[in-house]
Amino acid sequence: MxxxxxxxxxxxxxxxxxxxxxxxxxxxxxxxxxxxxxxxxxxxxxxxxxxxxxxxxxxxxxxxxxxxxxxxxxxxxxxxxxxxxxxxxxxxxxxxxxxxxxxxxxxxxxxxxxxxxxxxxxxxxxxxxxxxxxxxxxxxxxxxxxxHAIGFELMPDKFTIPQLQKVYEVIYNTQLDRRNFSRKIMSTELLIDTGEKDTNSVTKKGKLYKLNTEKYQQYLTDYVSFFPELTLS
Amino acid sequence: MxxxxxxxxxxxxxxxxxxxxxxxxxxxxxxxxxxxxxxxxxxxxxxxxxxxxxxxxxxxxxxxxxxxxxxxxxxxxxxxxxxxxxxxxxxxxxxxxxxxxxxxxxxxxxxxxxxxxxxxxxxxxxxxxxxxxxxxxxxxxxxxxxxHAIGFELMPDKFTIPQLQKVYEVIYNTQLDRRNFSRKIMSTELLIDTGEKDTNSVTKKGKLYKLNTEKYQQYLTDYVSFFPELTLS
DNA sequence: CCAAAAGTGTTCTTGTTACACCCATGA
DNA sequence: TCATGGGTGTAACAAGAACACTTTTGG
Missing domain, CATH: 3.90.79.10 (Nucleoside Triphosphate Pyrophosphohydrolase)
Incomplete structure (x- = not known):
């Protein structure tokens, strides 16, 4: 050689x-x-x-x-x-x-x-x-x-929107508005309603969603300004 | 050892x-x-x-x-x-x-x-x-x-705004609006007017600017959405 | 005085933010 | 029935995009 x-x-x-x-x-x-x-x-x-x-x-x-x-x-x-x-x-x-x-x-x-x-x-x-x-x-x-929409990678297969919100709040060490977050996520069409509800919750049980993996592939390569409200260090 | x-x-x-x-x-x-x-x-x-x-x-x-x-x-x-x-x-x-x-x-x-x-x-x-x-x-x-404002790294010490615009157009292989570009760049306060004019130009000579290096240091570490009008591949 | 490039101002539209009300659940 | 957290809608606001006119210069 x-x-x-x-x-x-x-x-x-x-x-x-x-x-x-x-x-x-x-x-x-x-x-x-x-x-x-x-x-x-x-x-x-x-x-x-x-x-x-x-x-x-x-x-x-x-x-x-x-x-x-x-x-x-x-x-x-x-x-x-x-x-x-x-x-x-x-x-x-x-x-x-x-x-x-x-x-x-x-x-x-x-x-x-x-x-x-x-x-x-x-x-x-x-x-x-x-x-x-x-x-x-x-x-x-x-x-x-x-x-990019990589927050989903940290989620279990089925999750609620508030759980997803929590991920982003923890990553950026900040608080997000529940209503605006929900609207933004839903507008991406990345989530599919499983019809199930979160049984772990004590109060009102949130809808369980799963990831639309097809859409997700696009979002991984496409550039999307996911949270302009957040400031990066 | x-x-x-x-x-x-x-x-x-x-x-x-x-x-x-x-x-x-x-x-x-x-x-x-x-x-x-x-x-x-x-x-x-x-x-x-x-x-x-x-x-x-x-x-x-x-x-x-x-x-x-x-x-x-x-x-x-x-x-x-x-x-x-x-x-x-x-x-x-x-x-x-x-x-x-x-x-x-x-x-x-x-x-x-x-x-x-x-x-x-x-x-x-x-x-x-x-x-x-x-x-x-x-x-x-x-x-x-x-x-980030790294387009400046490719410029000579003194340059005009249209020259800087050209850098971004070439990087993204696209066309930008002259008026919006200018306004956006000026709003960053990254440029200092040297008082000189571009003598190379054939027609109206553009103002020569130099980089405000102090401001620039901030922009390198800070996150700034520089060109939302551009789509990343 | 005309063509070509540079400089500046205004409107329209879109997306983001801020905020209020109703619903479901278990104690 | 009440406290807690989830779901949805709307109005105010800021930022971006689109667009028109004036100025400078050399031929």
Whole structure:
């Protein structure tokens, strides 16, 4: 096999920022490390890129190993490559962020990795440059969610409009007007009425909707100013 | 020195998509390769990441080597990591895109690298996955320019409003209303009247403005819906 | 004095915001 | 029957789009 003469082959890691929503708070899936380095500290889920593995596939593998989930929203964020970012050895890290439906995760896989869902507001200090990674992922999530309909990725299969509203309120740390929100969402024709009602609610049971996946595909590629009322940081 | 036990160290390259504007067209700075592999074909400017070099610094080095420019708008786009993307050896490539002021480049440095400014509309076929890189960079440029005031990065130090309008028209491949454009730009208070006039113009000479760099810093971080009239792909 | 490009003002339309009332549910 | 949260409508307002006229310049 032919090789480039350039000598510097470098360790390539991947780290995943995994966002979830439990109906109340925006959460991060974090690892309480029971392995070296930095045993006992908190970190993102990560791994190394294998020789015969596409980058995207590696991110998917890491996400699957931890959550048992495939078919999530998974997007490359940025590559972090400061020389000293990993004190063990020079390593660059390609960072992905994922939006997952907490309901569908594999509890055992998560336990096996010593991982926990932590409220974003209560995020502990993370190792290396993982804090900066999370910060940037949140910025990107806010960016994306303002232009595309990705809030749905955090919802269960069937959900009410108030639940969806809560997602957006948590992402932007703000309050939205119930009536305007509802009208805007309905005007997109992204929701299909399932005819069912939310049985968990204590008071009036809201209508359960499901996503119009066909329309949704358009909205993912099309640019849509989803919430002009929101200001991005 | 301690090392991770993971065996797979990989070659890390960087590629730069360099956008410029000559007053008429959006252009790309491309290399007609007089070296292997793929000698004689067109490619982006690239290089390898050195052992003791931050990723961002490497991108800046590569841009400087080619254009003699520092202090440009330079942003990481995405990392491309398909196993077979480089036929010589498994290499992942961290891609940056830059917006440069064509007037200020170092002609000799560009000649030495056998590089040429090519109209985006006339882009030749590029090697490896460089076509996909350019495609994505253009998408990102459109994205960014709709939300932030980065059109200025492509302008010379002094410019007229119609010239600036042309930049946006070229980026989005569309026509804008002169009157609405002007009003919108002026309302941002991003421009300072230099008192001078454009002497190059054949007919009525437009006012030359310069950028209010202080205001501009705010607009770079703040979210501003710059051109709702434009639709992003 | 005419063609070509630059500069400015006004109306119309659309989308966003703010706000009020009614309905369903369980305690 | 009352407190809580869900569903729908309407009026006021701001922002964007469409459009017309005047000015400067060189030939």
């Amino acid at each position: 032919i090789h480039y003469t350039h000598p510097n082959r470098i360790l390539v890691a991947l780290d995943c920022i995994i966002f979830g929503f439990d109906g109340e708070e925006l959460k991060l899936l974090l690892i309480k490390r029971n392995f070296d380095p930095e045993r006992g500290k908190w970190s993102l889920m990560g791994g190394f890129l294998n020789e015969q593995e596409d980058l995207e596939a590696a991110a998917q593998r890491i996400l699957y190993d931890l959550t048992g989930l495939t078919n999530n929203y998974l997007e490359q964020l940025q590559t972090f490559g400061a020389v000293k970012r990993d004190p063990v050895e020079r390593t660059i890290s390609v960072v992905y962020y994922a939006l997952v439906n907490i309901q569908e995760q594999d509890i055992n896989a998560i336990k096996a990795h010593n991982a926990y869902w932590i409220n974003l507001a209560e995020k502990p200090d993370l190792i290396f440059d993982h804090n900066a990674m999370v910060e940037q992922a949140l910025r990107q999530l806010r960016y994306k969610a303002a232009l | 301690i090392h991770y036990t993971h065996p797979n160290r990989i070659l890390v390259a960087l590629d730069c998509i360099i956008f410029g504007f000559d007053g008429e067209e959006l252009k790309l700075l491309l290399i007609k390769r007089n070296f292997d592999p793929e000698r004689g074909k067109w490619s982006l400017m690239g290089g390898f990441l050195n052992e003791q070099e931050d990723l961002e610094a490497a991108a800046q080095r590569i841009l400087y080597d080619l254009t003699g420019l520092t202090n440009n708008y330079l942003e990481q786009l995405q990392t491309f990591g398909a196993v077979k993307r480089d036929p010589v050896e498994r290499t992942i490539s961290v891609v940056y895109y830059a917006l440069v002021n064509i007037q200020e480049q170092d002609i000799n440095a560009i000649k030495a690298h056998n590089a040429y400014w090519i109209n985006l509309a006339e882009k030749p076929d590029l090697i490896f996955d460089h076509n996909a890189m350019v495609e994505q960079a253009l998408r990102q440029l459109r994205y960014k320019a709709a939300l």
